[in-house]
Amino acid sequence: MSTNVTLPGSTGLQFKNPILTASGTFGYGVEFAPYGDLTTLGGIVVKGLSLEPRAGNPMPRIAETPCGMLNAVGLQNSGVENFITEKLPKLPTEQLPVIANIYACDPAEFGELTAVLAAEEGIAAIEVNISCPNVQEGGILFGQDPQQAARVTEAVKKxxxxxxxxxxxxPNVTDITTIAKAVEGAGANVISCINTLSGMGVDIRKRKPLIANVIGGLSGPAIKPVALRCTYQVCKAVSIPVIGMGGIASAEDVLEFILVGAHAVQVGTANFLRPDFSFRLVKELEELMEQMNITDLEEYRGSLQL
Structure with missing residues (x-):
């Protein structure tokens, strides 16, 4: 039985299994070392990094919702230089891919941040968060405009x-495949989807929003049907590999994303529920594959019968 994943094309990315951790849900990776062996994971995607440290949004930042969670952390992080000097050396970069997730407010800044991280041998890939506002274009989100998404992709690739x-x-777009095709055309090696859905919650007794930012990102099992649909559509629309995420809470969920075409998955909100979840999921996936007589994930991938 093989759980190895090799992403096709010019990525050079190889995972010992398809279980990666999602940015913003697994800290810098080192925080979760007490709960399991990091090297058993397929890969780690660290929390979003910016050029300078960010304090994030005011409290409260997180609220529980039915089958999910709202968050508006505001990309709090210690800055890229602190990550490189203090966090990255503590990660087992020779034994599993460590992927840096990045955040910026204009294409030039994305490029500058990428250059800093690309120089680090321990960084296997750069994941770009385009669900952020372009301050030069009146605040429109990069991820909602195909031209702007392409500009960011080109800057990062360069x-x-x-x-x-x-x-x-x-996922907060009319047609996610339009954005997917735009970033593929601009040189993206891989697409990951989806980021959180925009949502909010209120307290009827206090007459207050549940989070200080009022609007936040909805994640967890509640969004899995949307995430699965988006992953399926993107896999059909592009020829580059896709990493799926959104509400994964079981080994069955992992296989659902692979069945619709994803090469790997990222696990997010479940890490808040159980900090050892991603480690357990690796073993549970192997057990489920054995039960279902799946000997090779690549043969199973994209085999949905319509």
Whole structure:
């Protein structure tokens, strides 16, 4: 039985299994080392990094919802230089791919940040968060406009050198395949989808929003049908590999994303429920594959019968 995943094309990315951790849900990776062996995972995607440290949004930032969670953390992080000097050396980069997720407010800044990370041998790939506002274009989100998404992709690709570039798509669009095709045309090596859905919650007794930012990102099992649909559509629309995510809470969920065409998955909100979840999921996937007589994930991938 093989759980190995090799992404096709010019990525050079190989995972010992398809279980990666999603940015913003697994810290910098080192925080979860007490709960399992990091090297058993397929890969780690660290929390979003910016050029300078960010304090994030005011509290409260997280609220539980039916079958999910709202968050508006605001991309709090210690800055890329602190990550490189203090966090990256503590990760087992020789034994599993460590992927840096990045955030910026204009294409030039994305390029500058990418150049800093691309110089680090321990970084396997760059994942680009385009669900953020372009301050030069009146605040429209990069991920909601195909031209702007392409500009960011081009800037990152130019600065990334040989490092693979993963573009993380937002579901908060009319047609996600339009954005997917735009970033593929601009040189993206891989697409990951989806980021959180825009949502909000209120307290009827306090007459207050549940989170200080009022509107936040909805994640968890509640969004899985949307995430699965988006992943299926993107896999059909592009020829580059796709990493699926959104509400994965079981080994069955992992196989659903692979069945519709994803090469690998990222696990997010479930890590908040159980910090050892991703480690357990690796073993549970192997057990499920054995039960279903799946000997090779690549043969199973994209085999949905319509």
């Amino acid at each position: 600065a990334a050198g040989v490092k693979p570039v993963i573009i993380k798509l937002s």
